[in-house]
Amino acid sequence: MKSAGLPGDPERSRRAFSDLVVDVFRLNGDLIEAGDALVHDLGLTSARWQVLGAVALAPAPLPVAHVARNMGLARQSVQRVVDDMRADGLVRLDPNPHHRRAPLVALTPRGEAAYGQAMARKDLWADGLTEGLPPEAIEAAGTLLRALQQRVGASYDRIAALATSTGRETQE
Numbered sequence: 001m002k003s004a005g006l007p008g009d010p011e012r013s014r015r016a017f018s019d020l021v022v023d024v025f026r027l028n029g030d031l032i033e034a035g036d037a038l039v040h041d042l043g044l045t046s047a048r049w050q051v052l053g054a055v056a057l058a059p060a061p062l063p064v065a066h067v068a069r070n071m072g073l074a075r076q077s078v079q080r081v082v083d084d085m086r087a088d089g090l091v092r093l094d095p096n097p098h099h100r101r102a103p104l105v106a107l108t109p110r111g112e113a114a115y116g117q118a119m120a121r122k123d124l125w126a127d128g129l130t131e132g133l134p135p136e137a138i139e140a141a142g143t144l145l146r147a148l149q150q151r152v153g154a155s156y157d158r159i160a161a162l163a164t165s166t167g168r169e170t171q172e
């Protein structure tokens with residue numbers, strides 16, 4: 001039996017993972033709420049800001065499905081946001097030479113301006129949030145979160161198997 005606290009301690013790893021998941025969920029909620037407050041007067045929400053960012057950071061205009069995939073979101077939810085932003089003049093849909101039924105999402109000048117203002121505010125906010133924190137610690141946290149994200153993405157077969165096996169156990 002392994003001693004508590006050793007690197008190979010599965011109970012400690014499970015507890016740490018569970019605590020991290022709860023912390024990430026709480027942080028996500030706080031980030032969305034703060035982001036909404038930060039960009040509300042620009043006609044944005046956190047969701048709109050995220051989609052604008054995905055479009056702005058793409059090397060070329062993309063269809064909604066590709067934007068959604070890059071964001072790790074459902075196409076339908078991104079489509080709703082794009083439709084709302086299009087109605088407000090923040091994005092436009094351009095013809096797609098590769099697929100006539102999947103237009104390309106592009107920022108309008110108004111969308112570019114709103115995104116630029118949102119990012120400038122984010123930078124000022126980030127300066128206050130990160131004051132006194134070592135950049136290496138922030139980078140290490142990002143590295144850990146990306147590694148876990150990759151592992152979660154690669155674990156869907158295992159999730160299905162676990163769900164099926166534990167589902168049968170609870171029904172018996």
